[in-house]
Amino acid sequence: MTFLGFLKVFKGEKKVYNDLPSSDMESEQTLLKGNSNDILSYSKKSSKIHQVALISGCIALILLSAWGLFSLYNTATYYVAQSHNSPEKFAAPIYPSCSCGGTTVAEAKRRGCIFTPLAIAWLPPHCIDMELSNTFDKEGPGPNGEWDYWSDINKTRRLTREEVGDLADYNGVFYSTQDWHVTHCVYTWMKHYRSKWTGVTIERRSNGLDHISHCKDVLKIRGGLQEIKTVAGIALDADDPGRSEL
Incomplete structure (x- = not known):
């Protein structure tokens, strides 16, 4: 290219590249938009999975805690009952009286x-x-x-x-x-x-x-x-x- 040709290019009289056809630009925009939607959809799904996992973990933790407390209560109740219901301390249940009263x-x-x-x-x-x-x-x-x-x-x-x-x-x-x-x-x-x-x-x-x-x-x-x-x-x-x- 001669110096004169370069000046013409520099002044904008001639492009050194060709514009993309409008159909190619639309395809690229559609592709970018599609990728964006896919990313957004994946992000939402990932967020839901995370929430479900978090809730499930909390429920499992609550159930395990409840079971632990229940087991402790049962154990404590058993040993208290054992200490109070030994044969030496056993008392007969209260029933209607079988006493005739009096002394004769x-x-x-x-x-x-x-x-x-x-x-x-x-x-x-x-x-x-x-x-x-x-x-x-x-x-x-x-x-x-x-x-x-x-x-x-x-x-x-x-x-x-x-x-x-x-x-x-x-x-x-x-x-x-x-x-x-x-x-x-x-x-x-x-x-x-x-x-x-x-x-x-x-x-x-x-x-x-x-x-x-x-x-x-x-x-x-x-x-x-x-x-x-x-x-x-x-x-x-x-x-x-x-x-x-x-």
């Missing part, structure tokens, strides 16, 4: 109480499983299933059922066989079990681990069932552990 058999009768050898006590009707009590009275060795009750260990005098009930007036005791005692324990357990549907209230002195432990010891006693190994008093207040079988 006459008072007990006026209050509607009935003597039942099974309980070794005078009890109000709601504390007596009458069917079971009557069956117990016929489990003895007598001709009609009567039990033998004696005034002393030497069998000096036989006591009637009524005389046994009257012992409550003067804190007297009766003597009977190992057979009577074992049968009493078994029938008391039967009374407990039947109370689920009979609705009978179990007298408090028989409704606890102490009485079960006592019966366990009775079952382990060596010797014949017809030997005199039982001495017991009659209660007017069956809510009081007091003196029963010995």
